[in-house]
Amino acid sequence: MAALAALRRRARDAFWGALPPSRVIRRGPATVKRVALTFDDGPQPETEAYLEAMDRLGVPGTFFLMGDLSSERPEMLREYTRRGHQLGAHGWNHHPFPTLGIGGLRDQLRRTEAVIGPQPTGRPWVRPPYGALSARSLAQILAEGLTIAMWSFDSYDYDATDADQVVARCAPEAIGPGEVLLFHEGHAHTLAALPRIVDGLHRAGYECVTMADLIAS
Numbered sequence: 783m784a785a786l787a788a789l790r791r792r793a794r795d796a797f798w799g800a801l802p803p804s805r806v807i808r809r810g811p812a813t814v815k816r817v818a819l820t821f822d823d824g825p826q827p828e829t830e831a832y833l834e835a836m837d838r839l840g841v842p843g844t845f846f847l848m849g850d851l852s853s854e855r856p857e858m859l860r861e862y863t864r865r866g867h868q869l870g871a872h873g874w875n876h877h878p879f880p881t882l883g884i885g886g887l888r889d890q891l892r893r894t895e896a897v898i899g900p901q902p903t904g905r906p907w908v909r910p911p912y913g914a915l916s917a918r919s920l921a922q923i924l925a926e927g928l929t930i931a932m933w934s935f936d937s938y939d940y941d942a943t944d945a946d947q948v949v950a951r952c953a954p955e956a957i958g959p960g961e962v963l964l965f966h967e968g969h970a971h972t973l974a975a976l977p978r979i980v981d982g983l984h985r986a987g988y989e990c991v992t993m994a995d996l997i998a999s
């Protein structure tokens with residue numbers, strides 16, 4: 783089993799390693815003790831509480847937002863930015879990109895970008911819903927001029943039933959320098975787990991930064 787896992791890991795690393803590293807980002811350099819906390823699927827009713835928690839912890843996040851939900855909450859979009867978080871797109875309505883035609887994917891990307899607006903990172907960032915990509919959708923996203931933001935560490939918070947599970951999965955021993963941690967908005971247990979996760983990372987000597995800052999490390 784261990785050999786199979788190692789083979790799978792090698793195949794995955796070879797796949798990601800073959801892509802242009804500045805345009806398809808999975809993680810930052812492993813040489814600096816920094817990590818990025820990233821949150822998908824917002825804005826959600828709990829967003830304000832997430833932002834309050836991040837403020838109290840003094841850490842920035844990177845939020846990948848859905849176009850349809852964002853268009854209903856323009857004041858929340860300003861709030862993320864005002865508090866120093868990085869924003870990226872997560873599709874208009876969470877439709878998996880590989881199942882869309884060229885026009886449909888273009889529509890999802892452009893409409894969401896129009897709602898989120900220009901970001902200080904310059905080139906817009908997108909995290910595909912479910913992390914799902916095909917060769918065709920990947921090529922189209924890059925041709926549209928976007929940076930693709932994946933992740934290297936899944937908290938599996940969507941699958942957890944309480945905060946303890948999320949905290950246990952995100953123990954600092956399990957996390958390495960440069961990792962991009964995947965979380966989701968809209969989960970009470972993720973929100974409740976955040977202070978303990980960030981505290982553990984800080985105690986282990988990690989700094990939490992935005993994804994843009996992580997890759998600039």
Ligand SMILES: [Zn+2]
Nearest residue numbers: 822823911912
């Ligand atoms: Zn999502």
